[in-house]
Structures are given as C-alpha cells and as structure tokens.
Amino acid sequence: MHLDVTTWSHVFKLDPDKELSDEWLERICLSGTDAIIVGGSTGVTFDNTVDLMSRIRRYEVPCVLEISDQDAIAPGFDLFFIPMVLNARDPQWIVGNHQKALREYGAILDWNQVMTEGYVILNGESTAAKMTQADTALDIKDVEAYARMADRLLHCPILYIEYSGAFGDMALVKRMRDLLHQARIFYGGGIDSPDKARQAAEAAHTVVVGNAVYEQPEQALATVQAVRDVRAHQPS
Numbered sequence: 001m002h003l004d005v006t007t008w009s010h011v012f013k014l015d016p017d018k019e020l021s022d023e024w025l026e027r028i029c030l031s032g033t034d035a036i037i038v039g040g041s042t043g044v045t046f047d048n049t050v051d052l053m054s055r056i057r058r059y060e061v062p063c064v065l066e067i068s069d070q071d072a073i074a075p076g077f078d079l080f081f082i083p084m085v086l087n088a089r090d091p092q093w094i095v096g097n098h099q100k101a102l103r104e105y106g107a108i109l110d111w112n113q114v115m116t117e118g119y120v121i122l123n124g125e126s127t128a129a130k131m132t133q134a135d136t137a138l139d140i141k142d143v144e145a146y147a148r149m150a151d152r153l154l155h156c157p158i159l160y161i162e163y164s165g166a167f168g169d170m171a172l173v174k175r176m177r178d179l180l181h182q183a184r185i186f187y188g189g190g191i192d193s194p195d196k197a198r199q200a201a202e203a204a205h206t207v208v209v210g211n212a213v214y215e216q217p218e219q220a221l222a223t224v225q226a227v228r229d230v231r232a233h234q235p236s
C-alpha cells in the first residue's frame, strides 16, 4: 500500500452522505486508483463516515479522511487531510474550526498521519464555496499568490485546486503546478470522462474524481486508465 501521496496520480473521493452499492464500491476500490478519499461538504456524520470507511477497508487501497466536520473525525484511516480554504471569507474555514479540533485532538494525534491541504475554491456555485463564503472572483495573479502561500509560506504538502461540480481551467492548473516548489497539486471538479481526466492529468500531479462515481460510474472507472496512459507517456 502506497501512503506516499507524491506517487498518487488518481484518486476517487467518496461521499459518506451518498449511496453506493457494494458492487460499485468493489469496482471503485479494485480499479487501480491510488487511493480513496472519504469526504464531502455537507451531511457528513461520524456514523456514515465509519460505515463507509469499514466498507472500503475490505480492500487494500489506501483510505484517507478529508475532514470537513469535527464531529465526523473517526479513527481507522491511513491518513487525515485537513483542508484550509485560503480564499474563504469566513476565517472559520481557514483556521477557526482547526483550532477547535486541535483543542480536542492536538495532544493525542499522530502527526505523521496528518497532511494539510491549501485549498483554493474556484467554482462559486459549489456547495463548498457557498459554505465557506469563498472569494472566487480571482484573476490569475490572485490564484498564483494563494498557490505560493500554500507552498512557500504555509509549507502545505498539497495545493488543492477545487472546482467541485464543474470542469475548471486546466491552463490555470498547469501554471500553478509549474510555480510550486514542494507542494503537490491536486485538481478536483467535473471530471466525468476519460478525456477530461487526461486533460487534468496533464495539468495536475493528482486528479480527483468525485460526483461521477455516483452519476456516471462507468465513465468514472474509465478515468483511472486515462490517467495511467498520460503518466506512461510523461518523462519521469
């Protein structure tokens, strides 16, 4: 099992608040994806998180919890991703909820399992943008500044360009990747076909496929091979 995120090209993000049959969960977990992220912006509870995690645990694939609600923090994951929404207008989503969670867990957690994601949300229509009151009216220089903030100021191992629900601007994503010093760029949003997965894999280090698992599962599965094909033709 590879817990080194720098080797991950493709991940699926599964939402504890959504239904997925055992058959489809098996196909997703055995697809050859590099990891499964468990997360969602609303309706995530301790119970539905543990339920999904224990179903994924039947398979060998690495399993990460992307924390969006302190009440849904559950043990048993390989890693914990902590989003900090850098362009949130509400500071609760940059540091506020994090401070509260660290009051509870700070002294006992295994820091080797924790990775910070510098999040930049760019689809103003997404649930996450509305919830965090993200400022999505950004020009390229604004996004570059957030990318450098994540990479150089905060030393986040992950810069997450989030277009949840819509396919984003791959030229922008690639430009961010090219300016990073140490962070890896995760791109998520609107990947619902092998062609979009290919475009995203050419721009980002890691592509994240979420909603398509529930809406177009055959297409979602096909994104795994599409990303592999891109990597096979890229110089290492």
Ligand SMILES: CC(C)=CCC/C(C)=C/CC/C(C)=C/CC/C(C)=C/CC/C(C)=C/CC/C(C)=C/CC/C(C)=C/COP(=O)(O)OP(=O)(O)O
Residues within 6 Å of the ligand: 015, 039, 040, 041, 042, 066, 067, 068, 069, 070, 073, 074, 075, 076, 080, 082, 083, 084, 085, 093, 094, 097, 098, 099, 101, 102, 105, 109, 110, 114, 119, 126, 127, 128, 131, 132, 162, 164, 165, 210, 211
């Ligand atoms: C005992 C034990 C397990 C110990 C470990 C505990 C641990 C690791 C503690 C860490 C402490 C800590 C700092 C926790 C963070 C607490 C917290 C609540 C932070 C806030 C996170 C945040 C900014 C959330 C905002 C929303 C967001 C960015 C969610 C990310 C996922 C996302 C955008 C999903 C897409 O959502 P979806 O529902 O699919 O949306 P659509 O409707 O658009 O599809």
Ligand SMILES: O=P(O)(O)OC[C@@H](O)CO
Residues within 6 Å of the ligand: 013, 162, 163, 164, 165, 166, 187, 188, 189, 190, 191, 208, 209, 210, 211, 212
């Ligand atoms: O659901 P989609 O649009 O695939 O986005 C994936 C992920 O970035 C959501 O956090």
Ligand SMILES: [Mg+2]
Residues within 6 Å of the ligand: 015, 164, 210, 211
């Ligand atoms: Mg979703």
